[in-house]
Amino acid sequence: MVHASEELLVNQLNATAIKSFVEISRPIKDVYPVLCGKHLAYIENTDKEFTDQALKYYQEYKIVDDLTKVDDVILKISLCDLAGSEANSYPFYKQFENEFKVAVAGQIWLDITNIDGSKGTAIKRYRISWAYLRRRRWFSEIT
Numbered sequence: 001m002v003h004a005s006e007e008l009l010v011n012q013l014n015a016t017a018i019k020s021f022v023e024i025s026r027p028i029k030d031v032y033p034v035l036c037g038k039h040l041a042y043i044e045n046t047d048k049e050f051t052d053q054a055l056k057y058y059q060e061y062k063i064v065d066d067l068t069k070v071d072d073v074i075l076k077i078s079l080c081d082l083a084g085s086e087a088n089s090y091p092f093y094k095q096f097e098n099e100f101k102v103a104v105a106g107q108i109w110l111d112i113t114n115i116d117g118s119k120g121t122a123i124k125r126y127r128i129s130w131a132y133l134r135r136r137r138w139f140s141e142i143t
Contacts, residue, residue: 011114012073017100019068021077021112024092030083034058035067036076042067053080053108077112078105085110 018035025033032050035042041058043051044067054061064070081089086104093102093112105111 011116012075013077013100013112013114018070018074018077021093021096022067025079025089028081028089028092030081031089032080032082033067034061034078034080035070035072035074036078037070037072037074042070042072049082050080053082075113079110079112081108081110084108 022033022035025031032043032045032047032054034054036058040060040062041054042062042064043054043058044064046063079085079089079093083089085106085108089110090102090104093110096102096112099115101111101113101115103111103113
């Protein structure tokens with residue numbers, strides 16, 4: 001979350017989770033993982049049917065040899081599931097719903113973020129930090 005050009009909150013996925021989720025996706029037929037960073041997306045497959053879908057949503061992307069070796073802040077993993085995300089890939093990731101937010105995000109997309117990775121959480125954290133900074137400024141003015 002950014003306010004007035006200052007980064008206030010980054011809710012990134014940890015490297016162990018990223019590696020695990022990518023490795024789970026690889027043997028699933030018609031599933032293509034996308035790592036979503038702060039500034040660009042990472043893909044490791046250039047299958048035309050997949051890229052036609054992915055490029056609708058990710059204009060800034062980089063093709064890499066191995067997604068498990070990407071060194072960047074990753075906020076979300078999206079799985080492009082050309083066979084249908086709810087029936088095909090979701091059953092493999094449902095087991096992680098207590099630790100991560102796993103959401104069917106359309107007919108062919110499954111998104112995985114940290115469980116508290118939502119706009120509501122970001123706004124709540126922003127309000128808390130804003131109130132803290134406001135109090136701090138007030139105390140410094142009276143001392």
